[in-house]
Amino acid sequence: MPGLDFDVILQRWPEFLVGARATIIYSGISLFFASAIGLAVALARMSRVTPLRWFARGYIDFVRGTPALVQIFFVYFGLPAIGINLSAPTAAVVALSINSGGYLAEIFRGGIASVDRGQAEAARSLGMSGAESMRRIILPQAVLRVVPAAAGEFTNLVKGTSLLSTISVTELTRVAQVIVGTTFRPIEAYLAIAVIYFILNAFIAQGAVWLERRLMRAQGLIHV
């Protein structure tokens, strides 16, 4: 058995850097759109307009009930058949946002539902509209409660970007594949990107703790 050789891999660090940057950018942009989708779908899910509720329900169930890889293929290979041609990077962001939006919608809904009913009642009894009460009273409290679960979903999103290698988007996993193709060092290459993914997610976990404390402080829930 030939020994492990990390030198060959480490020499390729500029490519890993490019891959890591792409992974961060794809998951970051997708997180942004996924959050917007997630909030909209969560609110639709609780709307008094029945068709909106049905749509939201269908969206959530569909996204969570089908493989992310199939969703990516559908957007990239499927949509051109009906005249929608997206570049691979665009398709990547679209598919990941749609996917993650479904999970975030349920997380947000749970957060909103966890706020005591008395809060909305107090707001409405002051004369606030439903939207004002949601924006000023319910959502600020819900945000705080969903930080840990949303961070978990962000982690899933980062890991999910590895699926983009299948549509030839340059990101960490794709970079590793290419490097393996020329160096024939799969153990070293995949171990290297595993460590990078792990570090990225450790940052997310740490960031979530920081954000949670910051929000709590801003809302007067910790006093130091």
Next chain:
Amino acid sequence: MSEPMVRITGLRKSFGSNEVLRGIDLSVEKGTTIAVIGPSGSGKSTLLRCVNHLDPPTAGSIEIDGEPMSLRPDAPYRRQEAQLNRMRSQVGMVFQRFNLFPHRSAIGNVMEGLLVVRRMAEPEARRIAAAMLDRVGLAAKMDAYPAQLSGGQQQRVAIARSLVMEPKVMLFDEATSALDPELVDEVLTVMRELAAEGLTMIVVTHEMGFARDVARSVVFMDQGVIVEQAAPQDIFVAPQHDRTRQFLRKVLHH
């Protein structure tokens, strides 16, 4: 006699097949306090919640100062909501469990309605809110958050939060029931002052002393109806109905 501040007519409320309010008629004269007493489950909270439509009535009507709380159900949804929001801003409500906004300081809680509902500029709202907190004895606690306040202080902030809207009527739903006994008085004192200043109030309470001293009229409810309504000196001394007698015997001698 002038137009009452609150006029409740033929009020009914069902939850599913459970009819909780079964035809309530009640008027509250301007500047007076009505105390509502009755056993648990008799519908006292539901009555208050129907007045400001936190629970929409199944039948009957609520008028505040001659104006209907809600439009007819065939009015467009947006107009109904606008009417409700406008009317609710004129009806203060104080809850048993305070329901302060935990993410706002004491003064933030009190300013919230002024900023959002009255669309007041921040400096003015702050000035008015500060004066109101001072009035309920909490000038020193303006920047404290609810979690840092005692129950009695929280309830006084909640009262200030409602008062600052200059409501035509205030609804109190067992405002002191969740408080440790030694904190009850500070809240009752504020409520007594409000009554003395001529605020119109409907007070659901187990504090018979408060009802006797402050209320113009005491309403005894049981099983979704008003069994008896009389001046405190009459109802506490010579209740007309058996059910009232039994209830009073229980609460006055425990």
